[in-house]
Amino acid sequence: MSGALVFAWSGVLLFGLGLFGFIAHRHLLRRLLAFNIMGSGSFLVLVGLAQDGRGVDPVPHAMVITGIVVAVASTALALVVFRRWYRASGRTDLPEDT
Amino acid sequence: MTWNALILFGVLATSLVASAVIFLLAESRHTTRSVFNLAAAVVKLLLVGWIVWGVYQNIDYEFRFTIIEGVDFILRADALGMMFVGLSSLLWLFTTIYAIGYLEKAPNRSRFFGFFSLCVASTVGIALAGNLFTFLLFYELLTLSTYPLVVHRGTRESLRAGQVYLYYTLGGGALLLFGVVALHVLVGDTEFVPGGVLSGLDPSLHPLLIGIFLMMIIGLGVKAALFPLHAWLPMAMVAPAPVSALLHAVAVVKAGAFGIARLVYDVYGIEFAFSLGLLGPLAVAASITIIYGSLRALAQDDLKKRLAFSTVSQVSYIILGISLFGPVGTLGGLVHLLHQGLMKITLFFCAGNYAETLGVHKISELDGAGQRMPATSVAFTLGAFGMIGIPPMAGFISKWYLGIGALEVGMNWVLGVLILSSLLNAAYFLPILYRIWFRRRERLWCEGKVLGRFETSGWLLLPTLATAAFALVAGVLAGMPFSPLYWADLIVSREYLP
């Protein structure tokens, strides 16, 4: 097992863990944490798996940098909406209406 | 695009354009709207006359463009189609005149006349459709454009009627769609060809073809008010009189009957349909509807309801004629398409006149109406005689040929049906006539309005008398060129020749 594969494996676990948190939690901040952990997991899978058995690959590196920026932008956007929602309703979770 | 194609498209376009313009006109522009509407109707009638002459001389009129690969939009003028076009354009003119008078001072006229013209456009489209796809297109358009007319009054009752109407027609339309798609898969674009296009198919497909036929007959039978798919028709009588007159005596129910004619003659082919054993059951269904409709009519006190059940019964004469495997029966059925239209619209006009002028809707209140409104009552009498089939009225001609046609193919029981239904017709029409002419009015008419110089508004009276005259002339002068009988004969000769 190469080092890269180890990280791919932990990426898999992180994704699963994050998914669990994303669904199980109600508090929106916690769900955002979970989302970020899922994101990190998929980045690890992306780079780890691509580099397993082969050399360093700059393309996934660039993709992950893009991904990190997209993730932070999404998180920031989510936090903006969340703060407004909290101020308007006083709630930290979404109403159950489905 | 040839000149002929343009003329043909013009027949459709006159009412389409009229509809669009009327929708765009402001509600208050009554005069402009009426003038435009009448002008469109007259132009259409002239174009139709032109094409009828051309079809008589075997000129080809065709308008087509491709919609998707393998599916064309086709308009084509043939003898059968032109018969229906002629009927609807003639009656459109009269009904428009009638409706202008009938709806004077009523709200929502822009909407009414707009959809009314759209209905006529759909009817003309149905008649001119050159393949099943185009037919289906206009058939559904007819459903959509009649719904606003049915619910026009906006009362709870009319909304309910509209809903029932939709249940039936949309369901029927969906079945028809499946039939059309299935036939399309089997034989490609199903153009209407005398003698049909299916007889060459592999015998193993015959059960499938029977199934498709059944499905499509149900789809078409809904509009033709074939028992037991008729329930929407009497309910739809809540619509204003001109709607009942044109749409439920002519456009909608005839569209169903006409569709059955197309299906039997030009898609399956009468011989092929006969060999599949489809015609017998169709004749039985038509006969049941004839008797059933008459029986139900007998029990109605509401004049329009009685006329509606009478329509249920009479439209099936056409279907009966179609299902008789022989030229004479066909002749009877087709000629009845015209005759019944003329007679029934007269009756509905009269019913509207009584309701509008005297405020009378029930038969039991018609006592002495003949003295108060002689001209309308004469028209009503002519129409009723025609329905019963008293010579020399138009209805007699139809029944005569139907009877002979039935005897010719050995279906003697049909004769019994005809006689029974005529008796029933007499049973539900004669009492009305008796009340109109021979009973005295006990109370005063509760009329508050004076509608013009005549017994009622001229707008209402003129079309009534005109259609009554047409119904009379069609019977008396049946032997003349271009009479309904003559034209039906032309169709039959072309249909049975190949």
Next chain:
Amino acid sequence: MSLRLVSAALLCVAVTVALAWAVLDRPLPEENLPDRVAAAMPESGVDHPVTAVLLNFRSYDTLLEIAVLLLAVVVALALREAQPDQPEAMGLDNPLLRAVMAWLLPLILIVAGFLLWAGSYQPGGAFQAGSVLAAAGVLLRLAGVTTAWLDNATLMRAGLALGLLTFLGVGLLVMIPGAPFLTYPLEYAGTLILVIELTLTLSIGLTLISLFRLTPPYADDPDEAREQAGKTP
């Protein structure tokens, strides 16, 4: 144990197992993209492969990614204006921190500059430099230093827009000789990338600062905030 937890657990296990299967069963690819990158490096105008991928080979991705960042700011601006926040005193107003900042700031700027410049031949680049800039901005705010230029909404927005506009402008400019979008001519590639990176650094830094504040800076001043609130009926 609620239904939600059970379903979350089930889904989590299912996805993890499927992923594990996918990782175990993975065949090695035939295509070798790193080799292609290495082969194309001389034509890229920079020496660092990741920078080459980010700003040349796959620069279109980066362009759209900046758009994503900008989007977050737009939404923050929109919501801030729609529902002005309570004016709040920002900053710790700590004299020590302020003193430290005075020393730290030049250092941070130097680091950012180094990261940006280094990006062309070793790890570093616009994003890293931009985030360092942002860190400087955040620290300034925490220290309670009022920076007039940061409070100027127009200037701020111009700064936000600069990077993306330059990127787009360069992309379109190079099309004049007839090349596809974003095709840098070889002799100018290095310069153009540096220009783009420079402006991107500035924009990314400003974007991240505004994201941190979730607002344009003007709403910090209570009077101005009230005025803003008054403008939005």
Next chain:
Amino acid sequence: MPWLDLLLGLTLVVTAGLALAARDLFRAVVMFIVFGLLMALAWVRLHAPDIALAEAAIGAGLTGVLLLDTLGYLRRPFGSRVDKPGKHQ
């Protein structure tokens, strides 16, 4: 078997678990920031120093600050201008 990588990977998963399971929200966010820094280490191990820089600065740093800031927002008492706090739609 690269023990160091294995250990780092395991720590990552554990930290993430702690961040998700922490009862206290503040602790969760702090654990998340720690997680981000460990991620940066992982990127270094994966020979991806660019990502490591980005992760440390943006992933852990900025996201962490954003989360902490929001946390402060949640704990801040609302003034009178807030319309009916606690109102559920």
Next chain:
Amino acid sequence: MIGLWSVPLLFALPLALGILSLLVTPAWRPRLIFVGLPLLTLASVDVLARLVLEGPRIYELGGWEAPLGINLVVDGLAVGMILMTTLVASLCALYARVYLRDYPASSSFFWPLLWLLWAGMNGIWLAEDIFNLYVGLEVMGLAAVGMVALRATPQALAAAMRYLLAALLGSLAYLLGVALLYATYGTLSMAGLQEAAAPNATTHVALALIILGLLLKTALFPLHAWLPPAHGGALTPVSALLSALVIKGSFYILMRIWLVLGPEVTPIFTAQLLGVLGAGAVFYGGWMAWRQHHLKQLVAYSTVAQIGYLFLFFPLVTGTGPEAARLAWDGTLMMLVAHALAKAALFLSAGNLILAVGSTQISHLVGISRFRPMSLFSFGLAGVSLMGLPPSGGFTGKWLLLHSAILSDQWWWLIVLFLGGLLSAAYIFKVFRMSFREGPQIDRSITPPLTLDVTALILASASILIGLTAHLPLFWLRLGSAFGAG
């Protein structure tokens, strides 16, 4: 030479306008459409002209060939979607310019969001690179979320939050799928994947993740819960844009990837499953739409239902004969375009009706047909297309799908199309019924500006006309696809 320009302009121009509209004052933001719309229309038409005259092509961004650089694919499908976007978004923009006048100044942030959304969508239509699609999805998705949140009411914020969570989860699943595909094939280019794709566990898991992620973004039943509040609660032009275009973005990607991976990789079971979910959407969405009391919620649930039809594509195209597959392709695209036009028209005219009566309740529409015939007429035309009645794009699409289902001996989809049509008739006529009712009279209704009615009418008429002239657009859409020869 111009052809080289118009392709990048399709996304560069909206991006630039997005930034510019952020820089100018709120009053100037709407006015940028007078620059943007003509130019974008010109670029779209130019792309179409070039497609028809010169055939499909690949556009190499930065001059780098596919696996190394990012390519754009300018084939019939992409160009068709671009034209659809241009038409719908332009009319929505014209509508919004008038509509938003009554809203607070903060709603002028609609404009930068619109341009960025547009850029994201055009990016998606043109993308040939699966990671680029991810970034495009994010641009489109976040812009859409921002638009939903624009109203800033508690309901809008909750809807936006829900939508955002769904979108984020969907993107991550998609991204992980991309990661697996890259690890397996070493390429992100669709052309490369098409060549290399082989049935193995990793590919199947990747496909499953991509499907799940995109289903969530497309809001296919039972993953639709976020859609009705987001689409039904947003500002009217936003609802129209989201329902007509945005959900199509993720469906489009799924369709492309499905075809790229090819019949060897895409299992028939999954195809049938997607069809079953589509059927579920048709029934559930139709039923829920019929039960709504809120006009825009009804329209939003109608979107849930209509999405279902699109997913019949998968069972009809997988493992069936070439003729049935071609018909399925034609039918699905016809459905897609017709739904885009009709749903935009439906939302816009629903917005007009709501403006006219000042209430969102369907029961308050009593007698409205007398006062707002034109709004109702647009609603009706669009309704005809949604019900799949002739003559309309919806009908032509349904016809093609029926044809395909019969040809491939999958009669069970006929039932879906049959009942789905009747259900949609039920909810469309529910509105009509109310509008024809002559109840307690409302003597006055507010007359919305003419622009609002005209834009809705144009869209509604387009949804009808596209059905009558389907031949040509379908031919163009096939250019450069696997079905091009047919």
